[in-house]
Amino acid sequence: MDQISQLEQFVMLAILRLRPEAYGVALQKELKVRTGREYSVGAIYAVLDKLEGKGFVKTKQGEATPERGGRAKLYFNLTGSGQSALQASLRAIDNLRTSTPLSPVLS
Amino acid sequence: MKNKDTERRDSDHLVKPSDHLRRGLWIGVTILFPGLLFKVLKVKEPAAEENAALLPPPMGEALVALFCSKNRARYVMGCLEENFHEDIRTKGKRRAKLLYWAAVLRSIGPLLWVKLRRAGLIALLVEIGRRWSGLS
Numbered sequence: 001m002d003q004i005s006q007l008e009q010f011v012m013l014a015i016l017r018l019r020p021e022a023y024g025v026a027l028q029k030e031l032k033v034r035t036g037r038e039y040s041v042g043a044i045y046a047v048l049d050k051l052e053g054k055g056f057v058k059t060k061q062g063e064a065t066p067e068r069g070g071r072a073k074l075y076f077n078l079t080g081s082g083q084s085a086l087q088a089s090l091r092a093i094d095n096l097r098t099s100t101p102l103s104p105v106l107s
Numbered sequence: 108m109k110n111k112d113t114e115r116r117d118s119d120h121l122v123k124p125s126d127h128l129r130r131g132l133w134i135g136v137t138i139l140f141p142g143l144l145f146k147v148l149k150v151k152e153p154a155a156e157e158n159a160a161l162l163p164p165p166m167g168e169a170l171v172a173l174f175c176s177k178n179r180a181r182y183v184m185g186c187l188e189e190n191f192h193e194d195i196r197t198k199g200k201r202r203a204k205l206l207y208w209a210a211v212l213r214s215i216g217p218l219l220w221v222k223l224r225r226a227g228l229i230a231l232l233v234e235i236g237r238r239w240s241g242l243s
Contacts, residue, residue, distance in 0.1 A: 025186045072185070
């Protein structure tokens with residue numbers, strides 16, 4: 001199975017949170033709110049392109065809105081293989097994290 | 108003495124002067140008539156002054172259209188424009204334009220990377236590097 005990078009994990013989780021309304025700007029805002037990092041639109045579309053190439057994401061054309069200059073939205077959703085790849089990747093992190101002694105960070 | 112076939116094969120590898128002329132003409136025409144460039148790249152032309160302030164900078168859109176793959180360009184431009192309009196409402200026109208340019212410049216790198224990967228240019232450069240360094 002294909003490996004998933006951290007940003008790919010973030011984007012896939014954001015798609016799951018937002019579906020069926022997951023499109024570029026919504027994903028960008030969700031990632032900013034949940035991770036505190038601001039990703040460019042180009043970076044998000046690059047990741048989505050990669051995920052689509054792996055067969056983890058499918059697209060559906062949405063409605064055009066005036067604030068987008070009359071251009072349509074492109075909605076993203078996870079495929080079955082995308083969901084299983086995400087679950088496997090998160091399970092691997094959980095397995096590593098359980099019983100790992102993390103020393104408390106003093107700030 | 109070369110026969111006709113060899114001469115023909117040699118001439119195939121040469122860049123014809125007509126190619127340079129065509130390219131030069133094209134650059135000249137786009138400088139003289141920038142509207143044509145916007146039409147070819149399928150980007151909206153700058154409108155009248157009062158409306159232009161509410162539209163994202165057309166050169167920024169042209170850059171995205173150049174660096175993004177054809178099937179994704181309109182969606183990326185749509186998302187950038189949506190952010191631009193929100194910035195106009197919350198931060199004002201001037202700051203919105205600056206933020207738009209920043210977003211375009213930050214987006215070009217990843218989009219270009221995807222385009223190059225798709226074209227197989229990265230693999231080609233790696234192969235050239237391997238051969239040149241004698242690692243293969």
